[in-house]
Amino acid sequence: MATLPKFDEMLATLVGEPSVSSTTPSIDRSNLRVIEHLANWLDGLGFNTQLMPLPDNPQKANLIARFGDGEGGLVLAGHTDTVPYDEKKWQSDPFKVTEANDKLYGLGTCDMKGFFPVALQAVTTFLDQPLKAPITIVATSDEESSMAGARYLAESQSVQADYAIIGEPTGLQPIYAHKGIAFLTIRLQGASGHSSNPDLGCNALDSMYDVMGELIRFRTELAEQNQNPAFEVHIPTMNLGCMHAGDSPNRICSHAELQIDLRLLPGMDTHATIEMLSSRLQGVVARCETTLELTTHYPPIPPFETDKDNDLVQTLAKHSGNPPGTVAFGTEGHFLQRLGMDTVVFGPGSIDQAHQPNEFLARDQIEPATEILRHVIRRYCTA
Numbered sequence: 001m002a003t004l005p006k007f008d009e010m011l012a013t014l015v016g017e018p019s020v021s022s023t024t025p026s027i028d029r030s031n032l033r034v035i036e037h038l039a040n041w042l043d044g045l046g047f048n049t050q051l052m053p054l055p056d057n058p059q060k061a062n063l064i065a066r067f068g069d070g071e072g073g074l075v076l077a078g079h080t081d082t083v084p085y086d087e088k089k090w091q092s093d094p095f096k097v098t099e100a101n102d103k104l105y106g107l108g109t110c111d112m113k114g115f116f117p118v119a120l121q122a123v124t125t126f127l128d129q130p131l132k133a134p135i136t137i138v139a140t141s142d143e144e145s146s147m148a149g150a151r152y153l154a155e156s157q158s159v160q161a162d163y164a165i166i167g168e169p170t171g172l173q174p175i176y177a178h179k180g181i182a183f184l185t186i187r188l189q190g191a192s193g194h195s196s197n198p199d200l201g202c203n204a205l206d207s208m209y210d211v212m213g214e215l216i217r218f219r220t221e222l223a224e225q226n227q228n229p230a231f232e233v234h235i236p237t238m239n240l241g242c243m244h245a246g247d248s249p250n251r252i253c254s255h256a257e258l259q260i261d262l263r264l265l266p267g268m269d270t271h272a273t274i275e276m277l278s279s280r281l282q283g284v285v286a287r288c289e290t291t292l293e294l295t296t297h298y299p300p301i302p303p304f305e306t307d308k309d310n311d312l313v314q315t316l317a318k319h320s321g322n323p324p325g326t327v328a329f330g331t332e333g334h335f336l337q338r339l340g341m342d343t344v345v346f347g348p349g350s351i352d353q354a355h356q357p358n359e360f361l362a363r364d365q366i367e368p369a370t371e372i373l374r375h376v377i378r379r380y381c382t383a
């Protein structure tokens with residue numbers, strides 16, 4: 001029987017390797033060390049491991065590790081990166097796992113480096129028996145920033161299975177749907193001039209007034225046409241988040257920029273909705289001389305939904321005792337579904353601690369999570 005380091009040792013090793021991902025290049029880090037530790041452990045267990053460096057960034061990689069042959073089976077997936085951290089607000093070293101009151105503190109303990117030792121412990125039970133379908137562990141890069149790792153997985157069609165669990169912290173509740181997330185920037189370019197005569201320029205803030213009116217009309221229409229009672233906020237949302245414009249009260253404002261957050265429900269087409277929004281806004285500014293440009297910060301995260309009655313959703317609900325639900329955060333769910341897998345988000349730890357200083361994983365989540373994964377592996381992978 002293959003040996004694996006103890007849970008605490010694996011968690012400490014993974015948390016000890018900084019792997020912050022960020023769209024700000026100065027704080028963005030490689031995830032290769034985390035991937036290499038996972039690959040070593042999985043090699044030791046007899047998995048067939050494949051490192052997948054991202055084509056445009058060799059400092060980032062995904063890992064695909066497979067045990068057993070044949071079609072179908074189960075993927076246990078997670079991301080290896082963390083969000084940036086505010087060191088001043090941490091009461092312990094974020095890169096050192098510190099235990100207090102049965103809580104394991106450290107950056108990424110719950111979101112979501114802690115899922116990997118849980119998954120590895122779960123799979124060890126099945127290594128000396130014949131499998132009818134493979135178990136695959138997938139570890140991705142850049143989930144917290146661009147989702148480049150999961151996008152590459154989906155584009156390269158490199159993973160195949162019937163079912164996938166994404167081990168994000170859900171407090172062991174099976175999550176079958178979440179909204180999509182898109183950050184959009186609207187830039188209006190007018191022309192400056194002396195404020196005393198409006199005809200000397202073209203005021204971008206005046207145009208922004210029209211743009212904001214149209215945004216709010218569009219938002220109202222989206223909410224009237226799309227509702228899903230499974231969500232706590234059951235309509236698509238649009239938040240007008242920040243705006244920068246102009247430089248002086250006595251100059252005609254030549255430039256205005258507004259950033260919005262758009263969250264669409266499952267079933268809504270992200271691309272088509274943004275296209276429609278863009279053409280409506282172009283129509284509004286066409287009335288004056290301003291030009292409008294609408295861009296996305298990074299490619300939007302599409303909404304995600306698996307049938308609530310799906311076998312994996314129901315199996316996880318039965319073994320966890322928690323009813324299937326929806327969440328307000330985004331995951332790699334859409335990309336795994338594009339690979340043809342019925343995907344559910346389910347993992348130890350609470351999202352309340354994710355992206356927070358003094359992030360922790362409660363120790364009492366570990367054993368139940370491991371046991372539930374064993375039930376699922378038994379169901380889909382053993383003869």
Ligand SMILES: [Zn+2]
Pocket residue numbers: 079111112143168169
């Ligand atoms: Zn996460």
